Amino acid sequence: MTLAGCASTADSEGYYTVQRGDTLYSIGRDFDQSPGDLRAWNRLSxxxxxxxxxxxxVRPPVGVAARTAPTRSAKPAAAARPAAKPASKEKEEAPLAADEKLDWIWPTPGKSAPSADSYKKGIDIAGSSGQSVLASAAGKVTYAGRGIRGYGNMVILKHTPTLLSVYAHNKTILVKEGQTVTRGQQIAEMGDTDSDKVKLYFEIRRNGKPVNPMGLLPPR
Structure with a gap:
């Protein structure tokens, strides 16, 4: 199945009905849950x-805490503020300032361009097989594996309750789910898994939606 947005509607028991084009990653993205958590809660081999x-x-079973729970709990708190809705423009601008304070770095050297895959909103960075792939900012590994078609060996890092970064098509993954990494730490080696050429697919997401990485990465 290809990556596509799902309806983002769960029933009263915390279940979602899979739609055409859904993947575990896209469902986890829309419900702010880790693909690893979804896999465990649903016993998906x-x-x-x-x-x-x-x-x-898509919601934690009773008595089980989700690794991405802070993202979900932040929403009701924001909605409870009387000025939250009228100040929607202000809310959109505030996270940008917080993002910049993360002091992002390029995950690997190489020529970059918008992804050639129409359903991907990040950038492709050209390089050579085995080239180091670094964490663009400090964070926690919420996914490390090859369970999502079209992305090959992929790592997802969560940096804040609203921000995560994606590193796909790796030759080798050097970190594990749940591991905390520092900015600039090597997390993988560049490769061509699920790709017709050696490259790193890099993406930054805010509140589950992709943003232009070029606006956050330093010029070079």
């Missing part, structure tokens, strides 16, 4: 085996 019409749990 192969994340690629999702079927249209299948009901999967």
């Amino acid at each position: 192969n994340p690629n085996d999702l079927e249209v019409g299948q009901r999967i749990r």
Whole structure:
């Protein structure tokens, strides 16, 4: 299945019905949950085996804490403020200032361009097989594996309750889910898994939606 946005609607029991084009990554993105958590809650041995019409749990079972829970809890608090809705423009600008304070770095040297895959909103960075892939900012590994079709060996880092970064098509992954990494730490080696050429696919997401990495990365 290809990556596509899902309806983002869960039933009263915390389950979502899989739609055409959904992947574990896209569902996790829309519900602010780690693909690893979704895999565990639903006992999925192969994340690629999702079927249209299948009901999967997207909220933590009773007594189980989600690794991405801070993102969800932040929303009700913001909504409770009387000025939250009228100040929507202000709310959009505030996270940008916080993003810049993370002091992002390029994950690897090389010529960059918008991704050639129409359903991906990040950038492709050309390089050579085995080239170091670094954490663009300090964070926690919420996904490390090859369970999402079209991305190959992929690492997802969560930096703040609203920000995460994606590193795909790696030859080798050097970190594990749940691991904390520092800015500039090597997390993978560049490769061509699920790609027709050696490259790193890099993406930054804010509140589950991709933003232009060029606006956050330093000029070079």
